[in-house]
Amino acid sequence: MSKTKLYEGKAKIVYTTDDDNQMLIHFKDEATAFDGVKKGKIKGKGIVNNKMSCHLFQYLERYNVPTHFIEQASDNEMLVKKVEIIKIEVAMRNIAAGHLCKRYGIEEGTDLQTPILEFYLKDDSLHNPLINEYHAYALELATREEVRYFSQQAIKINAVLRSYFHRRDILLVDFKLEFGRLADEIILADEISPDTCRLWDAKTRKKMDKDRFRHDLGEVEETYKEILERTLA
Numbered sequence: 001m002s003k004t005k006l007y008e009g010k011a012k013i014v015y016t017t018d019d020d021n022q023m024l025i026h027f028k029d030e031a032t033a034f035d036g037v038k039k040g041k042i043k044g045k046g047i048v049n050n051k052m053s054c055h056l057f058q059y060l061e062r063y064n065v066p067t068h069f070i071e072q073a074s075d076n077e078m079l080v081k082k083v084e085i086i087k088i089e090v091a092m093r094n095i096a097a098g099h100l101c102k103r104y105g106i107e108e109g110t111d112l113q114t115p116i117l118e119f120y121l122k123d124d125s126l127h128n129p130l131i132n133e134y135h136a137y138a139l140e141l142a143t144r145e146e147v148r149y150f151s152q153q154a155i156k157i158n159a160v161l162r163s164y165f166h167r168r169d170i171l172l173v174d175f176k177l178e179f180g181r182l183a184d185e186i187i188l189a190d191e192i193s194p195d196t197c198r199l200w201d202a203k204t205r206k207k208m209d210k211d212r213f214r215h216d217l218g219e220v221e222e223t224y225k226e227i228l229e230r231t232l233a
């Protein structure tokens with residue numbers, strides 16, 4: 001198979017394939033945080049993020065959530081359907097953490113009375129500002145129909161994944177999704193991994209995600225491996 005690098009991001013490299021409608025995503029061990037200010041490497045992260053994403057995309061497909069997943073191509077590569085990424089990061093929050101605490105003065109770990117759906121502009125140069133649906137329409141990021149559709153999908157994905165992790169004694173604190181356009185469909189793309197989700201042990205509330213890297217909590221590589229094992233179990 002001929003591979004040409006299409007794009008290299010902070011966490012992944014995207015390659016073309018022989019099929020114009022497909023791409024190969026290579027998950028890197030490189031990690032960044034705080035808008036790329038903090039850089040480092042988490043040995044084995046590429047494998048963990050690829051395997052967890054492949055597993056969860058396949059699981060979501062069973063609940064009629066269309067995704068870009070085609071197949072796990074290797075330990076750290078995923079074959080996907082190429083989409084036109086919508087420039088909105090869709091976030092869901094169940095427990096207060098990260099920016100939510102800073103922005104609204106809520107104590108970390110507070111259970112939210114109802115999940116919060118948030119949109120961020122997918123533009124690193126603008127530091128991914130928080131937006132609402134009206135920004136999305138006015139800036140022509142997505143149509144009303146598209147926003148309604150991916151909002152419903154995000155709420156459904158939250159319900160499905162939350163109970164999936166709950167059964168494994170893990171709290172799904174929050175997560176970020178990216179959707180893309182494919183013909184007249186909108187499908188879930190990018191990744192679902194400890195880089196894009198906050199996952200805490202339900203009993204000890206130990207952080208089992210990228211916050212270990214962000215805040216130098218130690219045992220980063222070990223915890224990435226552990227959360228993968230518990231997710232696949």
Ligand SMILES: Nc1ncnc2c1ncn2[C@@H]1O[C@H](COP(=O)(O)OP(=O)(O)OP(=O)(O)O)[C@@H](O)[C@H]1O
Binds near residue numbers: 023
């Ligand atoms: N199925 C897909 N089709 C097209 N592009 C995709 C697909 N899935 C993910 N992408 C895009 O591929 C890139 C993956 O690289 P990576 O996540 O490392 O980027 P990044 O550094 O986070 O930068 P970005 O701000 O572009 O996300 C992202 O731009 C992501 O939006």
Ligand SMILES: [Mg+2]
Binds near residue numbers: 009
């Ligand atoms: Mg990314």
